[in-house]
Amino acid sequence: MIRLDPRTKLFLLLSVVLYTAFSETGIKDCAVIGFVTITGMLLGEFRKSIIPALIWFFLYFFALFGLPHIEGVIHTSLLAWLALIFKCYPCCMLAGIIIHSTQISEFMAGMAKMKIPRTIVIPLAVMFRYFPVVKEDWSYIRDAMALRGLRPTPLGFIKNPSAVIDALYVPMLVSASKTADELSLAAVTRGIETPRPRTSRLKIRFGSADIIILISYLGLIIFGIMG
Amino acid sequence: MKERNEKGFSVRDLITIGIFGVLLLLCAMLTGGPFAAVPTLTFYYPIGAALLAGPVFMLFLAKVPKLGGLMIVGAVLCFLGTVTGMHWGMNIGYLICSCIAALFAGLKKFRNMGWNVLAYIIYSIGPMGTYIVFFFNRESWIGFMLKKGTEQEYIDQMSAVATVQTMIVMVVGTLIVALLSGMLGVKLMKKQFVKAGIAA
16 A cells, blocks of 8 residues: 655646547556556545456447447437547546545645635635535435425426526525625634645655556556557 | 725625525526426426526626626636536536636726626637537537437447537527526616615
């Protein structure tokens, strides 16, 4: 098990994005998936790396050996769908591993070290914080709608469109606006406006593992684009 | 409370950007997700994604009426998309379309509702990036799955996937849905949020 710098992880993601952007789909992608799987296992994410890898190989063999036997419209639509899946799969898989193995504080400290401007960092930090809140709000909104006999489903929408729209958007947006005001006061109280650079208790630095992984992914891009 | 930091954004603006960014993203995922997962409907993801976010977008423009606000949303969505492994066509599409949308809405200082709806329509074009890249690059994406067929079969299947017709349905459908969603947003703004004093 190794630990990687969040900046290294970001670079790995970018390199896989570059690879998928400039290479043709084919057998090389299997090598990339193998690479990503090994990286994931080194990071200690066994479930997140082995299961997606198995799904990938299943889809890949299906595309090569099962798909030619299917005819007609299903064949065409599967062809397009699989093509899109294959293009996104390596990035999504690596992203799943990285998100699972990185803590948000670690990520933010990495961002601060990269000198990313605050206009980007603050919204991002708020977003991570706000995702679970929306989920919570959503269940309250659903309860409140049920009290009025409304349902946030397509069927409920057809029955009573304007009431559903009001009951859905108004509480969602009002609570979002209120949260924005409250969070900004809280953040200002905690000194988010200080002109000094952000400090962090977490020590973030490049180690030998980072260098080895970086070099191997650099090789991957060159191999992917040239070969 | 000091109102502005070095770039002309107050902390409140930045936090509002974060929160509305989440809502925009969730709205797109909620109705777009099912489209993307079903093989025959994959190409209509942008239509689904444009369906819900109109009112969120309108209120956002009212709350952060600054040129950079929408651009930062685009940049943040682009970054988040990259980190979560979305295809680069969509990420870059979001970034570019948000910037263009900001310019259009900014022409009228974010006060003219018609221009704001136009901005939302432009913003909704963002997720099409992936499919446009796919359309122009079909050969490298699906070529390996067709190696066994004859030459003619190959050409037939290549032209059957993502026909011009599919692309037109996708573009026109997205524009119409975005227009409706944006107009719903304007209506909700007038009916609810302006009266409640939230749109300020």
